[in-house]
Amino acid sequence: MITVRVQTIGLLRSLIKQGELRVDLPEGSSVGDLLTQLAEAYGGQVAAHLTAPHEPDAHPPLRVTVNGRDIGALHDRRTVLADGEDVLILTPIAGG
Amino acid sequence: MYSGGYTGKVLRIDLTSGTYSEEPLPEETARDFIGGAGFTVKYLFDEVPADCDPLGPENKLIFSPGPFTGTKIPCASRMAINAKSPLTGVMGVGLTGGHFPVEMKRAGYDVIIVEGVAEKPTYLWIKGGKVSFRSAEDIWGMQSTDVQQTIKDKLHDQNVRISCIGPAGEKLSRLACIVNERRVVGRRGLGAVMGAKNLKAIALRGDQQPAIADEEKFKAARKRMLDAMKESPVLYSEFAHGGTSGNVENCTALGIFPSNNWQTTGDEKYAGTIGGGAIATRGAGRTACAECPVACSQMRLAQAGPYAGIMTEGPEYETLYSFGGTTGVTNPDAIIAADRAADEYGLDTMSAGVTIAFAMELFERGIITLEDTGGLDLHFGNDRSMVELIRLMGEREGFGDVLADGVRLAAARIGKGSERYALHVKGLELPAYDVRGAKAHGLGYATSYTGADHNKGYAIQEIFGLPFPYPVDRFAIEGKGALTMWNQDARTAVGDCPTMCIFMLDTSVAPFLFENTAGLMRSATGLDLTADDVQRVGERVNNLARVFNTLAGLTRADDDLPERIKSEPIPQGPAKGHMIPQEDLDFMLDEYYEARGWTPEGVPTRARLEQLGMGYAADRLGLD
Numbered sequence: 001m002i003t004v005r006v007q008t009i010g011l012l013r014s015l016i017k018q019g020e021l022r023v024d025l026p027e028g029s030s031v032g033d034l035l036t037q038l039a040e041a042y043g044g045q046v047a048a049h050l051t052a053p054h055e056p057d058a059h060p061p062l063r064v065t066v067n068g069r070d071i072g073a074l075h076d077r078r079t080v081l082a083d084g085e086d087v088l089i090l091t092p093i094a095g096g
Numbered sequence: 097m098y099s100g101g102y103t104g105k106v107l108r109i110d111l112t113s114g115t116y117s118e119e120p121l122p123e124e125t126a127r128d129f130i131g132g133a134g135f136t137v138k139y140l141f142d143e144v145p146a147d148c149d150p151l152g153p154e155n156k157l158i159f160s161p162g163p164f165t166g167t168k169i170p171c172a173s174r175m176a177i178n179a180k181s182p183l184t185g186v187m188g189v190g191l192t193g194g195h196f197p198v199e200m201k202r203a204g205y206d207v208i209i210v211e212g213v214a215e216k217p218t219y220l221w222i223k224g225g226k227v228s229f230r231s232a233e234d235i236w237g238m239q240s241t242d243v244q245q246t247i248k249d250k251l252h253d254q255n256v257r258i259s260c261i262g263p264a265g266e267k268l269s270r271l272a273c274i275v276n277e278r279r280v281v282g283r284r285g286l287g288a289v290m291g292a293k294n295l296k297a298i299a300l301r302g303d304q305q306p307a308i309a310d311e312e313k314f315k316a317a318r319k320r321m322l323d324a325m326k327e328s329p330v331l332y333s334e335f336a337h338g339g340t341s342g343n344v345e346n347c348t349a350l351g352i353f354p355s356n357n358w359q360t361t362g363d364e365k366y367a368g369t370i371g372g373g374a375i376a377t378r379g380a381g382r383t384a385c386a387e388c389p390v391a392c393s394q395m396r397l398a399q400a401g402p403y404a405g406i407m408t409e410g411p412e413y414e415t416l417y418s419f420g421g422t423t424g425v426t427n428p429d430a431i432i433a434a435d436r437a438a439d440e441y442g443l444d445t446m447s448a449g450v451t452i453a454f455a456m457e458l459f460e461r462g463i464i465t466l467e468d469t470g471g472l473d474l475h476f477g478n479d480r481s482m483v484e485l486i487r488l489m490g491e492r493e494g495f496g497d498v499l500a501d502g503v504r505l506a507a508a509r510i511g512k513g514s515e516r517y518a519l520h521v522k523g524l525e526l527p528a529y530d531v532r533g534a535k536a537h538g539l540g541y542a543t544s545y546t547g548a549d550h551n552k553g554y555a556i557q558e559i560f561g562l563p564f565p566y567p568v569d570r571f572a573i574e575g576k577g578a579l580t581m582w583n584q585d586a587r588t589a590v591g592d593c594p595t596m597c598i599f600m601l602d603t604s605v606a607p608f609l610f611e612n613t614a615g616l617m618r619s620a621t622g623l624d625l626t627a628d629d630v631q632r633v634g635e636r637v638n639n640l641a642r643v644f645n646t647l648a649g650l651t652r653a654d655d656d657l658p659e660r661i662k663s664e665p666i667p668q669g670p671a672k673g674h675m676i677p678q679e680d681l682d683f684m685l686d687e688y689y690e691a692r693g694w695t696p697e698g699v700p701t702r703a704r705l706e707q708l709g710m711g712y713a714a715d716r717l718g719l720d
Contacts, residue, residue: 010334057608059327059329059604060329065350065561068533068570068670070569072561073570074569088350090349091334092329092561093343093346
């Protein structure tokens with residue numbers, strides 16, 4: 001098993017009602033596996049957000065980083081997680 | 097010829113002679129530059145000597161909304177203002193929302209050019225095709241809210257829209273902004289240009305409605321954009337209710353929210369103390385720019401202590417950084433009070449806060465003392481000293497006079513090695529993203545034609561994780577040259593020229609940015625622009641501005657970053673250990689210049705300028 005630290009902010013944080021989680025996963029699990037496990041654990045709106053389809057030419061419903069890097073620059077949801085890694089999940093916001 | 101969107105008229109006002117005239121907006125200018133920032137860059141390039149004194153009579157103030165401003169297209173109620181900047185010495189384009197831009201179109205103008213210097217303090221009253229030059233001697237010295245209310249009372253019309261300066265502009269602070277209601281063109285000291293012209297305010301009123309070239313196609317283009325706004329995963333659900341303040345949490349989570357003059361970036365305490373959630377506890381309603389269904393602008397009311405009862409529109413993300421993180425202030429009520437005070441004095445909240453943070457670091461290092469500050473304790477986090485310094489800067493009193501022109505000039509006045517702690521590019525103080533953890537965003541700061549400007553080449557891929565035109569690794573330097581060019585041209589072409597709200601574009605229209613603008617242009621104006629043509633407008637504006645800046649004396653050496661960014665790694669958090677050493681900056685600059693088709697020294701070439709239809713710019717540079 002591996003354990004990853006999951007941080008959520010924005011809408012997801014308010015739905016989960018917890019800013020930071022420790023999640024146990026089988027060795028070799030990917031970001032996709034993590035999102036599926038979280039969706040099953042929380043259900044409802046959280047599941048809807050985590051499993052929303054991502055059309056290639058549409059605004060992405062979710063942003064995920066692993067150790068600060070966007071998974072789009074890694075292997076998307078197939079990115080394999082290692083023990084102790086930090087995962088950030090949020091809706092992609094704007095403004096500055 | 098265009099048959100909609102534009103009014104077709106340019107208003108030229110000469111303050112020296114007290115005269116004015118109208119001239120047509122050329123079709124070629126409309127097609128090549130779209131409007132807003134594009135128009136102001138073109139007119140400034142054509143009419144203002146690049147080597148002129150920004151506070152002298154040769155400089156001009158140029159106002160321009162976009163072709164959709166005043167139509168039924170939402171989120172287009174913005175305008176650009178440009179002049180040669182007294183803060184940076186180069187192009188000074190800034191944008192603002194609010195209601196003045198729509199009123200300017202309703203008054204009948206695509207562009208207003210203000211020239212010369214008035215003999216005495218003056219305000220302009222524009223209505224029905226006539227310009228009245230009125231004495232501002234009795235409102236000289238007033239703060240921005242009082243100026244606007246007094247002019248409305250004088251004109252017996254509470255619906256007049258006004259752009260004005262506060263005391264900081266009158267006193268030629270290079271951090272002075274131009275205020276319309278509670279919105280500002282904040283950066284680069286354009287308020288000082290207005291003050292140097294003895295111009296306190298421009299008031300206007302209109303009743304015209306821009307024509308639409310093809311109503312049916314216009315409805316379809318508008319509907320596509322409105323549908324994208326509805327489908328956005330964030331625009332109405334999150335952004336409308338918190339505005340930009342939630343970016344504190346976002347950037348803290350990425351480890352790039354700067355604090356204590358960028359010494360302690362990565363500190364997590366700011367998300368909980370001054371982030372979107374914390375500042376929302378001071379919520380007092382929402383407000384909107386003209387024709388905006390989102391209403392992201394938040395009214396906030398200070399609750400406690402000496403600031404209780406002070407209300408402001410904002411503070412936005414950048415101000416939560418400048419009067420919060422980088423000054424080490426964690427009291428949201430103090431930030432509200434500081435935001436309001438800066439707006440009233442007419443000071444840019446961003447540059448003012450970063451300049452105060454600079455002074456705080458000097459104080460903690462012993463480079464300046466209580467004797468220098470007039471007794472003000474400037475330890476990081478001292479919010480009372482921060483608010484008092486805003487007053488002193490706005491009035492140019494005491495130590496405020498040393499700081500009133502930003503960090504570059506303050507460091508020159510103070511000496512003692514203080515330049516090392518002055519965080520700016522080309523004289524413009526750094527915005528709220530620690531670019532050591534977002535490299536393309538950093539290259540954007542280094543190469544923007546306006547100095548360290550987050551909005552001229554915003555790296556949406558690194559800050560928001562948007563995968564357009566493709567996803568990137570924010571810590572990598574490879575490929576960031578071409579990406580930064582794309583970001584700058586996109587921001588210019590779809591945001592700054594059509595003067596559309598970038599918040600809406602980022603949250604909703606990012607997947608079809610160029611086509612969105614092209615579709616609106618074809619239907620509203622009748623100009624047959626493709627998506628590629630729109631992108632080319634962005635490239636054209638960035639090249640023309642670069643030529644002006646080169647003529648003003650800018651070289652590759654000015655495309656730089658502060659020493660702290662190049663030699664001190666981020667000390668903690670998710671971006672710990674990252675920085676942009678000189679060799680990495682050089683690598684990215686080489687890539688960037690090559691992508692732009694410029695020389696390795698960063699000078700545009702005749703070949704590229706002619707490809708963009710601007711052989712005249714190559715002639716001005718004296719290129720073979």
